[in-house]
Amino acid sequence: xxxxxxxxxxxxxxxxxxxxxxxxxxxxxxxxxxxxxxxxxxxxxxxxxxxxxxxxxxxxxxxxxxxxxxxxxxxxxxxxxxxxxxxxxxxxxxxxxxxxxxxxxxxxxxxxxxxxxxxxxxxxxxxxxxxxxxxxxxxxxxxxxxxxxxxxxxxxxxxxxxxxxxxxxxxxxxxxxxxxxxxxxxxxxxxxxxxxxxxxxxxxxxxxxxxxxxxxxxxxxxxxxxxxxxxxxxxxxxxxxxxxxxxxxxxxxxxxxxxxxx
Ligand SMILES: C[S@@+](CC[C@H](N)C(=O)[O-])C[C@H]1O[C@@H](n2cnc3c(N)ncnc32)[C@H](O)[C@@H]1O
Numbered sequence: 480x481x482x483x484x485x486x487x488x489x490x491x492x493x494x495x496x497x498x499x500x501x502x503x504x505x506x507x508x509x510x511x512x513x514x515x516x517x518x519x520x521x522x523x524x525x526x527x528x529x530x531x532x533x534x535x536x537x538x539x540x541x542x543x544x545x546x547x548x549x550x551x552x553x554x555x556x557x558x559x560x561x562x563x564x565x566x567x568x569x570x571x572x573x574x575x576x577x578x579x580x581x582x583x584x585x586x587x588x589x590x591x592x593x594x595x596x597x598x599x600x601x602x603x604x605x606x607x608x609x610x611x612x613x614x615x616x617x618x619x620x621x622x623x624x625x626x627x628x629x630x631x632x633x634x635x636x637x638x639x640x641x642x643x644x645x646x647x648x649x650x651x652x653x654x655x656x657x658x659x660x661x662x663x664x665x666x667x668x669x670x671x672x673x674x675x676x677x678x679x680x681x682x683x684x685x686x687x688x689x690x691x692x693x694x695x696x697x698x699x700x701x702x703x704x705x706x707x708x709x710x711x712x713x714x715x716x717x718x719x720x721x722x723x724x725x726x727x728x729x730x731x732x733x734x735x736x737x738x739x740x741x
Contacts, residue, residue, distance in 0.1 A: 531606025535568025
């Protein structure tokens with residue numbers, strides 16, 4: 480499958496998709512992070528908050544390749560070995576040689592407890608849509624409001640999410656996507672929004688939108704995820720099969736780059 484964008488930084492690691500998809504969790508892995516980081520125009524020594532880090536692989540990539548000082552937030556434990564995600568973050572930070580640039584905190588949005596105007600950048604991928612799915616739109620909006628509060632004026636928010644195209648759910652997939660609220664395909668109708676809906680939610684929280692859209696490689700990332708994520712590989716008739724059945728008819732990957740006004 481071809482994909483149009485080049486990724487000079489993440490391509491150094493692309494030979495090991497098994498590790499990338501085991502240490503991240505969601506479509507895109509390090510390509511997604513590079514795509515977002517370039518759009519956000521990260522600069523060395525800036526203070527960046529990464530919300531929803533899984534094992535912190537993307538967090539370490541941001542520290543290593545963009546020179547940012549990162550705090551990674553995650554309230555949960557790893558579903559494979561039960562260790563806090565932030566412990567995996569620090570293991571990866573040592574492996575990447577960025578332990579002096581990275582701190583992990585076992586906290587989640589919307590209750591971050593940071594002072595207002597703390598960060599130059601906030602990055603979050605494949606996390607807030609799960610908050611919407613599990614806890615509803617009101618809590619999703621509270622997360623955006625909290626991110627706005629802790630960004631400094633002029634600070635940049637990069638939000639990447641699995642989203643859906645602005646079309647009805649295809650008839651063969653509707654019985655699957657509308658079944659429940661979980662993280663799997665059964666909850667996706669509750670989790671995922673369109674780009675326009677996400678832009679509107681960011682605007683209500685006070686953000687100015689710099690750019691938003693569907694990532695050009697979004698379907699490629701979904702496809703790659705379905706072939707390399709360890710949970711997809713362990714259950715080829717589950718999520719992986721649903722993603723292949725969708726084939727990009729409803730699933731996409733959207734992003735919003737937003738600024739807190741000066
Ligand atoms: C699907 S993973 C995404 C990981 C990674 N950012 C990526 O794009 O592959 C979502 C992560 O968000 C974390 N998470 C869940 N609720 C959260 C919350 N309220 N605040 C911050 N992180 C949360 C989960 O523990 C998980 O590690």
